[in-house]
Amino acid sequence: MAARLDAQMAFLNEVDKLKSVMRATTLCDGTRRENSGEHSWHIALYAMTLAEHAGPDVDIARVIKMLLLHDIVEIDSGDNPIYGTVNQAQVEAEEEAAALRIFGLLPSEQAREFIGLWREFEAAKSADAIFAKSLDRFQPPNQNLASGGGSWAEYNVQFDTIESRVGSKVARGAPRLWAYIAPKIQAWFAQNR
Template structure:
């Protein structure tokens, strides 16, 4: 049984290497190179560790780390949907649930169930951990786009209100980070990076 579990876990580890090939629309800080999902997940994990004290409620940091490290693994099958995409809704959870069951289902049963449950908890966004993890997920690209003079906002002519509406979820996980974010967005308007 132990050997069987190990073989399943190694198969899963090999499979998730594919996340490194999933390109995001957002570019790295002060760069013209697109970020991939693995880089994004790593960055969110570091942000969660560093910024945990700013969560609105106490959080289990290990659980937040699990959420941010696994939340985009489903994009191996489902692909990355750009948050400002007007043709396809960003909450494509039906496709993603199928992907979650396939990919996490490669693991031993107990681990598979845990990962699916953590992924679902992140998607629902109701627990303190999920709210904070989702805050990190929305905060990182905001920082990237502001470092790139508007980045994908400017490229795709995304206006202030659309950005604001997508980013305000940050407040659910961290009011202090949301206040910082709101100030950044207003600075972007003042600099002409975002149009109101």
């Protein structure tokens, strides 16, 4: 029992580092960038609050688990802003190595479960993962709208880029959420560009 708890505590202490990984998105009030720990918590609340917008075959408890785990790999690989330019194959390899290392701190059956949930989220093929990915893409534009543009201004983003990189993912798993926010984003661009 002590060895199992030691492993679980090693994992929990390691993932505390997620609070130090800064993201491109600011808080809603624009006072500072959010960290990846805050982002994971926030989108877990998005899942609880917006569950009614999920398809009938979506298990919100599994979605919340995925959202709490999905960015843990950033402890090793860092945040890769959606509007940045990265070598996607390199990022995927770094994140896979990070998943194996960090989740590997856990007892073996928990490690397998968490790695499985993380990989399912990344693949975005199951109904749960598709909805989780939609929420992961839906939260940042809401924060950018609340903060007066946030990372859109910093990265000089245009609406068509948001539509292709964000909108397509949100619409795939939560079409009502994209229908809700797209006009708000368009209105922001009409007033600010």
